[in-house]
């Protein structure tokens with residue numbers, strides 16, 4: 001989302017007021033932007049898909065409580081995320097757990113809470129779940145996370161093919177056999193497939209959903225198992241940079257409609273639950289990251305604005321989390337003076353760390369001069385922010401977070 005689209009939802013004067021009353025470095029999340037995204041996604045999925053939220057995108061407790069209050073389910077990937085999801089009010093029957101390295105105590109917590117589905121990603125994990133259930137006299141709801149093929153083209157971050165995630169078809173067959181053989185303690189839920197991240201092409205995204213359905217049909221056809229749900233994962237992208245195009249939600253909606261009416265899906269039970277679990281798409285655009293300029297510094301050819309928050313508070317801005325080429329996020333300056341500079345004012349924003357990597361914007365062209373005490377606002381920072389940043393690096397100030 002560019003700043004003009006953001007200001008259409010949250011006017012600049014309102015943002016400025018919040019920043020003036022607030023601490024930096026910090027994140028401000030706006031519920032109205034969050035609700036806007038939830039509503040758009042509910043419309044696009046025709047009310048026929050359950051929407052779960054991938055906590056890894058932003059596990060802020062107030063953000064979670066807001067999402068839970070909207071009837072959204074949860075995707076968790078650790079004991080910590082499961083605990084946060086339960087504390088925020090997500091119903092256990094709407095929580096799924098996926099992740100390649102689930103510890104015994106984590107599986108036990110998931111089983112104790114009878115969550116909707118533990119999505120198995122390792123044959124040993126399936127055996128562990130059986131052992132825990134047999135030892136404790138409990139049952140577990142389990143699905144199989146698929147890693148269907150090596151042919152998934154690379155888009156954004158690689159989530160399928162030669163990755164640690166999910167089970168390839170031969171291994172999925174073994175896991176399904178374990179589930180069938182232990183039907184006294186394992187309740188088969190269905191399949192999970194998260195095959196993309198930051199996907200901006202609605203055709204490619206839904207084509208991946210079809211791959212998961214095809215495999216679900218083939219893998220269960222000669223078994224006693226009923227596919228009660230398919231979770232297609234997250235991966236819906238947002239526009240960060242000018243060279244990107246927003247995910248076309250009306251095309252996504254059309255593609256889902258075709259999928260819902262497809263002959264392929266009709267081979268699975270009529271009452272099958274279809275789920276998506278986006279992270280970034282739900283929360284990414286709702287948050288801004290704000291940092292205050294401490295000093296100006298003219299180096300040899302560049303003018304640096306030294307800010308009170310940088311890489312340790314927001315790793316993505318400094319090119320972290322799998323960006324191949326580091327680009328500037330959409331940003332704006334909040335200055336008291338609005339002093340226009342003839343020929344423009346060019347600057348880099350550096351954080352306070354003692355590493356040359358702590359540059360969070362480069363070669364920015366501004367119409368106005370930016371001075372000590374002014375703020376730089378970075379947009380699209382609601383996902384993979386504090387929780388995906390090396391907050392302890394240099395023992396810097398932990399960024400504040402507020403939801404409005």
Ligand SMILES: Cc1ncc(COP(=O)(O)O)c(C=O)c1O
Pocket residue numbers: 054056057075098099194196197198233234235236277278279280281
């Ligand atoms: C299993 C799973 N589900 C959902 C997501 C959320 O992805 P995104 O934020 O791209 O929607 C991820 C991200 O890595 C994931 O691993």
